[in-house]
Amino acid sequence: MIYSRKIVHLLLSLAMIMALNSLAPFTGSASAEAVISIDSQADLEQIRSNPSGSFQLTADIDLTGSFVPLASFSGSLDGNGHLISDLTITGSASQPKAAFIVDNEGLIKSVGFIDVNIHSLDTNSTYWASGIVGTNNGTIEESFVTGTVSGGYRSAGIAITNRHIVRNVYSVASVDAKVESGALVAVSENGSTLESSYAVPDVHSDTNNTGGLTAYAYTGAVIRNNALLAGTIDSGSGSNIARIAGRLNGTPTFQNNIASTNALVQGAAVSGGTAANNQGLSVTDASLAMEATYESTLGWDFYSVWDMSAALGRPILRAEESTPTEISTAADLNLIRGNPSGDYKLTNDIVLTGRFTPIASFSGTLNGDGHAIIGLTVTADANHPKAALLAVNNGIVEKLGLVDAAIVGNSDDSDHWAAGIAAENRGMIRESFVTGVVTGGYRSAGIAAHNFGIVKNSYTDAIVKAKVESGALVAVSESGSTLESSYAKPHVYSEVNNTGGLSAYAYTGAVIRDNALLAGTIDNGTGDTISRITGRVNGTPTFQNNIASSNALVQGKTVTGGTVTNNKGLSVTDAALALQSAYETTLGWNFDQIWEMDAAAKRPVLRYFGTVPTPDRNPIIFRVLRDETETLSTGVDHRQMDFIDANGNRQKANIIEVAINLPQNHIIVGVKGNRIPPTDANGDYIRTVDAEGHDVIKGNVAVQAATTVIPGKKVVAGVNGEFYTEQGPEGYMIKDGSSIINGVRTSGADGKSYPFHGFFGIKDDGTAMIGNYGEDWEKNKNDLYEASGGQYWMVKDGVAQNFNGLVVSDPSDPNYDEQTYYRHADRHPRTAVGIRSDGNVFFAVVDGRGANGSTGFYIEELGLYMKELGAYQALNMDGGGSSTEVTLNEGTDEYEIRNTPINKVDGVNTPGVPRDVFSSLLVIVDQP
DSSP, X not given: OHHHHHHHHHHHHHHHHHHHHTTSOOOOOOOGGGEEEEOSTGGGHHHHHOTTSEEEEOSOEEOOSOOOOEEEEOSEEEEEEEXXXXXXXXXXXXXXXXXXXXXXXXXXXXXXXXXXXXXXXXSSTTOEEESSEEEESSEEESOEEEEEEEEEEEEESSEEEESSEEESOEXXXXXXXXXXXXXXXXXXXXXXXXESOEEOOEEEESSSOEESSEEEEETTOEEESOEEOSEEEEESSOXXXXXXXXXXXXXXXXESOEEETTEEETTBOOOSOOTTSTTOEXXXXXXXXXXXXXXXXXXXXXTTTEEEETTTTEEEEGGGOOOOEEEOSTTTHHHHHHOXXXXXXXXXXEEOXXXXXXXXXXXXXXXXXXXXXXXXXEEOBTTBOEESSEEEEOSEEEEEEEEEEEEEOOTTSTTOEEESSEEEESSEEESOEEEEXXXXXXXXXXXXXXXXXXXXXXXXXXXXXXXXXXXXXXXEEOTTOEEESOEEOOEEEESSSOEESSXXXXXXXXXXXXXXXXXXXXXXXXXXXXXXXEEEEESOOEEESOEEETTEEETTBOOOSOOTTSTTOEEXXXXXXXXXXXXXXXXXXXXXXXXXXXXXXXXXXXXXXXXOOOOOOOSSEEEEEEEEEEEEETTEEEEEEEEEETTSOEEEEEEEEEOTTSTTEEEEEEOGGGOOOOBOTTSOBOOOBOTTSOBTTOXXXXXXXXXXXXXXXXXXXXXXXXXXXXTEESSOBBOTTOOOBXXXXXXXXXXXXXXXXXXXXXXXXXXXXXXXXXXXXXXXXXXXXXXXXXXXXXXXXXXXXXXXXXSOOOTTSTTOOHHHHHHHHSOBOEEEEEEOTTSOEEEEEEOOTTGGGOOOBOHHHHHHHHHHTTOSEEEEOOOGGGOOEEEEETTTTEEEEOSOOEEEETTEEEETOOOOBSOEEEXXXXXX
């Protein structure tokens, strides 16, 4: 698919070039069927003997000795991106015009002349010196010259006299003449065009007529969309000299030309320059180092003609780019780390496994070429606070997809950033996309956390979450940055504020234009500085022509008052956003070269990409960051898992695996001191307190494990058990074959119905079961040796359950139960027990409420997690501040709390403080 698209685009481009070339006034009869290859200095002589032929360079050519100019040419010379080096020509009375070709009526394209040494005489106006041609009656395009051109009566880098077209060329040559001296052209004749070109001027005339681009221009000459970079333009007289054109004869046309404020004329800066006069509009060198200046201001083609060289800080021609280093494997990505200023191209999709260390700084070119990096996982730490593929990008990243990326920041400090492609972008990111999760940064964004440069023609379909600034594309749009022609499908959240569907924050001088926001959600913890396009606005950033779906919800609500020029964006329907015209006509996106509509997804995608493999996704585990297992005893293992869930939340879980099919392994209900809870004649719990008024049964899980002393056995692990009140356990409880201890929150106990309560039990035969307090309890209660209550049977016969819509939420409803609703309505730390299809048992404790960076689960999420861990049956046990897991440290003979309980101290949730609970579920093993 990728290559077929490229072939189509190539054929279309060739057709357009042929059509444009047909306008040139050369009469050669060269046939496309007879292209002559040139790969040596000797081969160049074929042009001399066949000046109307079609030629193509197939190699760079290093010239030696003095070259005799080609008298005339009317065919086509395609340099094919190759170079001709050390062109040396010395003019004489018999050869007054020193140039590669004296008279051109043909097409010269895609050739670079480097280190030229062209010198002529200045006796009279017939003595010329030029890098490429003397008189141009044809077309010169996508070519350049470096070196020295000097000594002519007229001298120029590209052409002395231009009568037709010079376009998409540049010169970095020193040019010196007696009279007319121009960095690109000496004389722009009536009917000529000089456009979309630039020069780094080092131009001098002994007398006058001196120009940064052209020395002399006549009525009828068109000089447009050009740039002059910093340099010098000088003459002996100081007359007829200017940055764009020195001498004017009549009224040549100047359109949209710009010049560096440091392009000095006679050693001084120029005032009074405009885009429509021969001085050009003054711009800064900083703006001339930005692609947007050429592409947006001058309309240059940066898709097929130009590219921006991050190393040079100016444009270069795509045809002249060096052969990039190919990246085809995960190991090859380290080549970038070793040479961060190099040029690279992906040749395959790359699947990553394990943690990827960000590339600290990049200043080269990374061309994804329509390929994707799949499964990128980056986690911030003290040594790498900026989590992204690239920590800092000063170069160009293009045509790259990040699929199922998991970027995890650390939001403790403001310098911890998370982003898909670049934490800090000072270069260019274009025609790229990111899917997956970016979470946990103080600032998080799908593409770039801090954008100082340009992000364009890109999109994200990623979950983005941060402590403060969170934006689907960019977190902070700095002054001077551009975010354009891009879109996001937002799922954006900030714990605090500064939250935007496209950019979280924007400063004066940032430009955000021609973008679209699709349906999705933008939320934060405070409701402050939040909006569809940009959340927080500092000063007066520029918003131009941005649109947003009316179903892009902010804090769960639709937005009013949006316009194309404010930070909300103009509201449009989802139906409109499913049409190409919304992007092509309204926003001006390029659907010929860059975008195409995905009919199934009803949104744009980038043309470069074929079918990118979609990795299998689990319903709740998005990316595992750590998964470590240690053996506590034969058949008893402790597992620690850190992961990003499918909703973009960081989670930390501790899991105890118990093979109860092994006879030495047992699960019991634990209490402090391992006593049987006392009951009255009806089976109701009799609360007994110590001198300080504490329930003698209660203790944290570590205490309950430590005080459970059973001859010939030892406790190796445990978790908190069932929900409870001061009056006793919520559900029915059996400990070590005791009589049933009545639950205080079961159906009929207090006149309420508790339809979601259930129990975990160990039968007399040692098998485990989960059931409800209806038929299952009645059927099995007499066969239970241990029983502990829970709420929400989350996995039933291998199917994760969904309780949404079943839990009564209206306090006025007679069936409303505050605890049942509370436990379901929010994410909490959770404890659960699961039974596998083979009958073995495992416990899972998931931290939450920010403890140890973990978010916690909704009940349904916990059910999905338990199923993914292999549960055939699973029950939610007590959670919140009660959730605790301990294991025995054999070395110290102490019980260590392995998770991070979060309990209230003086009314504040405090991580690391265990809660005293009524009961636990302890794993005991036989001692030898």
